Amino acid sequence: MLDEVKVRQFTELTTTDPQNELGFFSLGRVYLEGGAPREAIAPLMKTLAINPSLSRAYVLLAQSQIAVGDPEGAQTTLLKGYRVAQEHGDLMPRNQMADMLKEMGSSVPEETVAQLTPELQAAGQIQCRRCNRVGPKMSERPFGGPLGEQIHASICGPCFQLWIRQGTKVINELRLNLTDVASQDVYDQHMKEFLNLN
Numbered sequence: 001m002l003d004e005v006k007v008r009q010f011t012e013l014t015t016t017d018p019q020n021e022l023g024f025f026s027l028g029r030v031y032l033e034g035g036a037p038r039e040a041i042a043p044l045m046k047t048l049a050i051n052p053s054l055s056r057a058y059v060l061l062a063q064s065q066i067a068v069g070d071p072e073g074a075q076t077t078l079l080k081g082y083r084v085a086q087e088h089g090d091l092m093p094r095n096q097m098a099d100m101l102k103e104m105g106s107s108v109p110e111e112t113v114a115q116l117t118p119e120l121q122a123a124g125q126i127q128c129r130r131c132n133r134v135g136p137k138m139s140e141r142p143f144g145g146p147l148g149e150q151i152h153a154s155i156c157g158p159c160f161q162l163w164i165r166q167g168t169k170v171i172n173e174l175r176l177n178l179t180d181v182a183s184q185d186v187y188d189q190h191m192k193e194f195l196n197l198n
Ligand SMILES: [Zn+2]
Pocket: 089, 128, 129, 130, 131, 132, 133, 155, 156, 157, 158, 159, 160
């Protein structure tokens, strides 16, 4: 079921601000989730034209291309997106795209990943849930509550720094007001997706 309210909201955002990558991304996602993959393709391509490093946009674009019967287009998108996700340490989109490529019968370049040994763990290292790299734990929790605890226990410092930058963009581009519950939900959803939590 297409969410017409959100379509209007994100169309307005991207019309008044044509460089709003997250506005275009959100518009594409609403179309895809609402069963309109054909309409999702243009805004997702626009997202990637503004920011070619947004890994999640490749996943949604390829899903849309598959849904409209364009497997060649999807494969091109996935091969490019896989490289981008690899470079940026975006583990979840990278794995999703690897699975999609395998399903299409396409080969996927393998990568060897350092594993967290008990010795490294004892020395205060963690294996980051977002990038899968082994690195030092942040010196303290980024904020209070169970989510702050979870992030401290499972996300490396460089990934959390990347989220701070991305989170600012989420607030500005989607015009969130964090004193309001709906905005807070949108912000949390973006954070959990970005950090590969849940
Ligand atoms: Zn990380």
